[in-house]
Amino acid sequence: MVLSLLSLTVMKLNRFDKGSGSIQFHMADFAHEEAVQTRDTLEEPVEAGKIKDYAWSTDKLENVQLFAEGQNCIAVQQELNVFLGNLEILSLCERSALAWIWAKSENTIPIPGFKTVKQVEENVGAIEYGLLNSAQMDEIERVFASMKERECPEV
16 A cells, blocks of 8 residues: 555656556455554545545455445455355355345345255345445446446547
């Protein structure tokens, strides 16, 4: 983080405008206790307009949950393939998707698929997270609009 902000100074830039404007934190085994301070520190350049948002590459569920509390944390990267991956993180992301569907419209009811009783319990467990609030929904819409803009820029 410090290196990235120093880079701005060395390059005489006001903000990261190249690429996504995001900072990806790549210390997967970073101590949970120090992660709170890191997350809060990453909020500062967002508020100052230096970066757009941030993300963390980690396979620890408790760290994912901690960073997700940050207002401008937009993603978590984890190792996931047929051999490796933290299925609890995947489950958390799936529950978040259900929360998005619930919040999208009061007339929408998600009907998630399942094959086992455990999957039913996980889907029902998503209710404890509740709906996404309007600020979260606005941010998701902003990200979607930005993605569409990159894929189909106006001519």
